[in-house]
Structure formats: structure tokens, C-alpha cells
Amino acid sequence: MILEVAILNIKEGMTEAFEKDFEQACPFIQNNPGYISHELQRCIENAHRYILLVKWESLEDHEDGFRKSANYGPWKKLLHHYYDPFPIVEHYEAL
DSSP: OEEEEEEEEBOTTOHHHHHHHHHHHHHHHHTSTTEEEEEEEEOSSOTTEEEEEEEESOHHIIIIIITTSTTHHHHHHHHGGGBSSOOOEEEEEOO
């Protein structure tokens, strides 16, 4: 299992719209081979910052599967315009 971690900094005044669009985007990530689960959490100290945690069966399921799938385009269209700066995505594995 791989944990994808992304810190999402949302443009000022756009958090409410981001949260609504994120809900609409969820099926695009959930319907991919290797997807296990995800959660989005809002930062307490900075209401414009979120952390996205996605569990995948493998790194390839995220990088080659989801990012190269037909589902990635709608996900990107719904969410990527909210980020400033664009998030760094990292992957972690349990020891």
C-alpha cells in the first residue's frame, strides 16, 4: 500500500467552492484500479490549507493508472485552478 500525500493551498476566498468541487471530483479518483481510500482534511491554523491523503495499492496505480486515465482530465479541470502554489505530491510506504 502506498500513501499519496499532497498539501493543498487554496487561493484566498475559494475554499467553499473548492470543497464543493472536491466532492464532485471524488468519483473520478475512486473509480480507478488500485484506489483504496482517500481523505481530505482542513488545517486548523490556516483555513486555506488542506491535506489530501490517498491510499493506493501501488505507486503505479497512481502515477500510471490514475494520472494517465480518462478520469484524470475531469479531476484536473475541477480542482487544479484552486491551487496556489501547485502542490508537491509525495508517496510514502509503511515500514
